[in-house]
Amino acid sequence: MSSRKKSSGRTILSRFVVFEGIDGAGTTTQLRKVASSLKGRGHPLWETREPTDGPVGVFIRECLASGLSLPASVYAYLFAADRDLHVFGEDGVMVRVGRGEIVLCDRYLHSSLAYQSDSDHTRELVEDLNHRFPLPEVVIYLDTPVEECLRRLSSRPQKDLFEQREVLMNVVSRYREVLRAYEAEGGKVLYVDGTQPPDLISREILKFLEGILDI
Numbered sequence: 001m002s003s004r005k006k007s008s009g010r011t012i013l014s015r016f017v018v019f020e021g022i023d024g025a026g027t028t029t030q031l032r033k034v035a036s037s038l039k040g041r042g043h044p045l046w047e048t049r050e051p052t053d054g055p056v057g058v059f060i061r062e063c064l065a066s067g068l069s070l071p072a073s074v075y076a077y078l079f080a081a082d083r084d085l086h087v088f089g090e091d092g093v094m095v096r097v098g099r100g101e102i103v104l105c106d107r108y109l110h111s112s113l114a115y116q117s118d119s120d121h122t123r124e125l126v127e128d129l130n131h132r133f134p135l136p137e138v139v140i141y142l143d144t145p146v147e148e149c150l151r152r153l154s155s156r157p158q159k160d161l162f163e164q165r166e167v168l169m170n171v172v173s174r175y176r177e178v179l180r181a182y183e184a185e186g187g188k189v190l191y192v193d194g195t196q197p198p199d200l201i202s203r204e205i206l207k208f209l210e211g212i213l214d215i
């Protein structure tokens with residue numbers, strides 16, 4: 001099955017599945033559970049994440065962990081640079097979906113649009129920097145209230161730069177716009193209640209994916 005579909009000009013990559021949500025929403029937990037289930041069914045898949053474990057991604061994580069308050073535009077450039085290698089690199093997303101793998105990715109360009117677009121100027125910059133990247137076939141959005149996320153994050157040894165109430169409240173409202181625009185471009189979104197027990201969530205996600213991927 002072709003890995004590329006055109007919709008409104010943007011390439012939509014079949015078998016490319018992205019997990020999104022604010023910090024603490026449960027994306028890492030769900031990606032791991034869904035990956036384990038799909039591997040158990042014999043599907044070749046790649047578990048990946050942004051920021052990546054590549055050189056730019058590692059640098060970004062160091063900046064976030066240190067609380068380095070760079071302008072949103074600078075983070076936009078950094079995430080886009082990390083994404084370029086992640087998507088177009090020799091062992092990246094494009095190559096892997098092209099050879100039939102399912103790619104499960106914890107965060108993608110939707111995070112840039114939600115976290116870095118804190119003004120009209122940066123929103124335009126983020127859109128410019130990300131318009132050449134292909135879109136995933138599916139986004140799984142973990143809809144978990146900010147207060148619940150903050151409660152979960154409180155058990156972490158340190159808070160990253162964006163893990164603050166006011167920041168996350170703004171990110172949630174931007175995610176809504178971002179995902180509506182993605183759906184208008186032909187993307188499929190599953191909005192799942194992130195406060196449910198983890199196993200219930202992953203069962204809901206797998207049921208949704210069974211209807212879309214040939215799994």
Ligand SMILES: Nc1ncnc2c1ncn2[C@@H]1O[C@H](COP(=O)(O)OP(=O)(O)O)[C@@H](O)[C@H]1O
Binds near residue numbers: 024025152155195
């Ligand atoms: N559905 C859930 N209910 C309660 N706690 C959860 C749930 N999903 C994840 N958690 C817990 O919340 C914390 C953050 O989960 P994680 O998957 O790392 O979130 P994210 O990757 O979105 O930041 C972890 O301690 C995890 O065990």
Ligand SMILES: Cc1cn([C@H]2C[C@H](O)[C@@H](COP(=O)(O)OP(=O)(O)O)O2)c(=O)[nH]c1=O
Binds near residue numbers: 023027064110111116
């Ligand atoms: C991919 C991406 C992540 N981020 C942010 C979201 C997170 O605060 C941080 C790191 O993501 P992550 O390691 O997924 O943090 P968490 O597990 O708490 O969700 O990077 C952006 O601001 N823009 C982006 O484009």
